[in-house]
Amino acid sequence: MAPEMLLNLLVKALWQTLQMVAAAGLLGTLVGLPIGVFLATSARGELFAAPAVNRIVGLVVNALRSTPFIILVVAIIPFTRLVTGTSIGTIAAIVPLTISTIPFVARLIEAAIREVDKGLIEAARAMGATPFQIVTKVLLAEAKPGITLALTLTLVxxxxxxxxxxxxxxxGLGDLGIRYGYQRFMPEVMLTVVVVLIVLVQAVQSAGDHLARRFDKRSRRN
Known part of the structure; x- marks a missing residue:
């Protein structure tokens, strides 16, 4: 394959991948973050105690998380077609990507919030803070480094x-690698796709680690 043609295909595929990752990451976080906060604060004795609802939501989240992604993509084709009008292409791919992201983000956010020192919650309660204020000004603020790393892992x-x-x-890049690198026996295309994916993952991980260190009060004190 001519280098110019490969470059054009690579740029188009990279743009499609960035579109899918950005859209699914944003939509999945918008839905998954409040679910994660609810899971972390709705158990028995917590701020918004609703143990029965907590268990139901937890079961749904676990069910979605336990479904292999490639099976999920195929299983929700009718829903994807209903939402986007098609079951193939970049826009259609955002639907299963978002659905798989929601429970992933929810559990990571829940874990990050549960790591916050309980003493801070009790101190906020003693000062008369409302449950909503505790969530926004204590839990989310203190869990910011963990949440940043969670979202970084989500994007990766x-x-x-x-x-x-x-x-x-x-x-996207996967389609380029399969159609040209695998089906048309062009190893140089497959190698290029792999290298671009590695660079993209490293860039996202490095940026996430940097932000997490900036948000971490302990690292600033040191």
Whole structure:
């Protein structure tokens, strides 16, 4: 393949991958973050105690998380077609990517919030803070480094998932690697796709680690 043609295909595929990762990451976080906060604060004796609802939501989240991604993509094709009008292409791929992201983000956010010192919550309660104020000004503020790392891990996972949807016509770098690198026996294309994916993951991980260190009060004190 001519270098110019490979470059054009690579730029188009990279743009499609960035679109899928950005859209699914944003939508998944918008839904998953409040679910994660609810899971972390709704158990028995917590700020918004609702143990029955907590268990139901937890079961749904676990069910979605335990479904292999490639099976999820195929299983929700009718829903994807209903939402986007098609089951192939970059826009269609955002639907299963978002659905898989929501429970992933929810559990990571829950874990990050549960790491916050309980003493801070009790101190806020003693000062008369409302449950909503405790969530926004204590839990989310103190868990910011953990949340940043959680979202970084989410984006890294989404990059991998976005490559996977290439196997079912989702577009992006995965589609480029499969159609040209595998089906047309062009190892140079496959190698280029792998290198670009590695660089992309490293860039996202480095940026996330940097932000997490900036948000971490302990690292600033040191």
């Amino acid at each position: 996972s989404l990059i991998g998932y976005s490559a996977m949807v290439g196997a079912v016509g989702g577009g």
